[in-house]
Amino acid sequence: MKEYPEKKELGLYIHIPFCERKCRYCSFYSIPYDERLVLEYCDSIVEEIRLHKNTIKKYKLISLYIGGGTPSVIPLNILTEFIVRIKKNINILNKSEFTIEVNPNTLTERKIKTYRELGVNRISVGVQSFNDTELKFLGRIHTASQAVDCLKRLIKSGIDNVSIDLIYGIPEQKLENWANTIREAISYNVKHISVYNLSYDKGTKLFEDLTKNKFKKVNFIKEEFMFFFMLAFFKEKGFLHYEISSLAKSEKYRSKHNLNYWQDGEYLGFGASAHSYLIDNKNCHQRWGNISNVDKYIDRIKNNESPKCFAETLNNDELLREYLMLRLRLIEGFSLREFDRIFGAEIKRKLISKLDFFIDNCLLQESGGMLSIPNNRLFVSNEIIALLLSKL
């Protein structure tokens, strides 16, 4: 297996799978909030972290991300004790990015204050839209005015690094409403914006309703227009587009946690359904995932059993695929020199031999030794990456 340059940085993810109600489009693992279960679940996560304590110590912790689910549904006293206990086991540096995801209707001033005291320095708000009809369609529990209040509260609190999520391509979404949402988004001094095209994942209520013809999907041309319109708008307002779905006010505000994923960095995930990726001392790239069931997760930890539901060692071919899939999400793409160093001259030659087709058809571009997807093709990046992988 090829040598990766030494990596000493690590991202940590903690999955809180509790939500007040399941959103119509959601394919993440989440269950209704249950206080008894939350206590046991938090205990289990602390225990899982404790079991990895010695591994974590070997790394420089660059980020801690508490996501879900809706971490902000956890009552403050429980969350405070939870984070204090986590901090006893890991060394969160002042410079580490510490993010918590929140739902706009669950974020009170007291919560913001306590999060800050606990060391949280980045808040990610699931706004999705500033239009009540669209929020209702998505099955979100908050309203547009609650999203506005939440963002105003965050400004007042002095939290500098606020990120919001937005969704476009919602059936019957008017272009005018999308324009209003993105305009509204920048009025609250947010530093980071993640923008997603509504997806119809199997198993979601949205997918089921689509198959029953309850609504019509937005057509490709309109979705593509919404995407490029949004990019042009935010770029004009000074945002840096650094990943297909992500924009930051400046380099400083790029998500360290997510960049670590896209740059093929190592991470540990804790809790039900969380995934991990580590390179061991034999340079084997290990990936595993925890069971997506809170009760079983708790039982396994209590019984000193592993909460993993799969574990695999990635072979060279899988590493190559992962690398291309993740790196080409970044607007800057990847360096061919680094590619050579990681995968060797033979695989690089193979890649280069396929590039003419992609470059001639403006599906990829090479500039200054970096290979990337041209800006005007970003909307079909998944298709371009899939085509490239099929040729290798």
Ligand code: SF4
């Ligand atoms: S709040 Fe987020 S995690 Fe919870 S159901 Fe909605 S989309 Fe899923």
